[in-house]
Amino acid sequence: MKTDNRPAAKGRPREFCLDGALAAALRIFWSKGYEGASLSDLTQAMGITRPSLYAAFGNKEALFRKALDLYEREKLAYMGEALEAPTSRAVAERLLRGALEMQTSECEPRGCLRVISSVACGAEAESIRAEVIARRASSQQALLDRFERAKAEGDLPAHVEAAGLADYLGALLQGMAVQAGAGASREQLETLVETSLALWPGK
Amino acid sequence: MKTDNRPAAKGRPREFCLDGALAAALRIFWSKGYEGASLSDLTQAMGITRPSLYAAFGNKEALFRKALDLYEREKLAYMGEALEAPTSRAVAERLLRGALEMQTSECEPRGCLRVISSVACGAEAESIRAEVIARRASSQQALLDRFERAKAEGDLPAHVEAAGLADYLGALLQGMAVQAGAGASREQLETLVETSLALWPGK
């Protein structure tokens, strides 16, 4: 990994901001999905022309991967932090409240880019789908590891298995994202989170 | 609603089976989504040509709605039955186990057509998306009604609200559908269901 800040560019310097353009692309992918976002949508939102996009990002698929990186780095940061909470209940609470906060924030698309991009789609997006599913599986594995540690620490009741609980919480978060994408109100999602926490096992 | 079995058709009779073709179309929509299913995919799976499809079903959107009707009538029948269970816990158990059975059945696509069709998509599918979301809202309302009845009957603990619980269960079911669509194993989904039931409030 070299530094991407070329200190002395040879020719004419780029006229647009790479990060800003990528952020704009993320918003489009986020609200329309990979296939639903056409190059015309993307270039218009990014404020650049088609050849500029290809020169800067490669192609649509590479652009999506970079946008997905940005999404996970900025919008899913709360997930990594949540795993460091002291108890399994606190982990769940941070994840649920973090998802609530992210998915109901104004001036951002609803739903979760990972969920949107992991549902069925045309053949062209199959590799995208596979990658998103793989990335999600890795997050899920981290959650599972955390709950197995909790189990070993006596932080979970005897009748609850770590594997089941991790998948359960993952399903809850994904379901929340689907409902947010379908237009659920913030109040609805808040009571959903509160109910989930009320039912969470352990103190 | 007239009987669709025309007793004496005037001209040349249709050479394919309407129901069979619709079932084939459902499988394609189910596995690829509305936009991901091209007319070529559909006609090939249905074993008919393009003009036959248009003559029999109208257009792609009308075909999808008929396929969605079929889906709800045949694959989501367990939902209506589940609401008749005597207790709220039994309702949840029937819904969760019914979803598990449906989504892990061999020789059928994974995931839920309603979830697939309600996530973000291109502009052309916006009306489809709106209708699927509306149909889902009606099912959700039925579930809410059932849980409010349960609350009135003292079938739910005092600290649990009907609205929150209905949205909670809905999110769980949708999340399960997402995981099934992403390739979760039957064992995983089974432990997810068992965990959910272990955490369900009330006896």
Place this chain on the structure above:
DNA sequence: CGCTTTCTATACCGGTCAGTACGGAAGGAA
């Protein structure tokens, strides 16, 4: 048989898709 009606098949329509060739413009280096 001839006639009408409805089916099926081929071939096509305009529009949009992702991706690109090409020429001109703009900045840095010599």
Place this chain on the structure above:
DNA sequence: TTCCTTCCGTACTGACCGGTATAGAAAGCG
């Protein structure tokens, strides 16, 4: 200033999209 590299904008490509015009084939009815 001259050159060279890189970027930008227009205009295009072939492929595919959903949808349809048109013509031929097949069945019932007289």
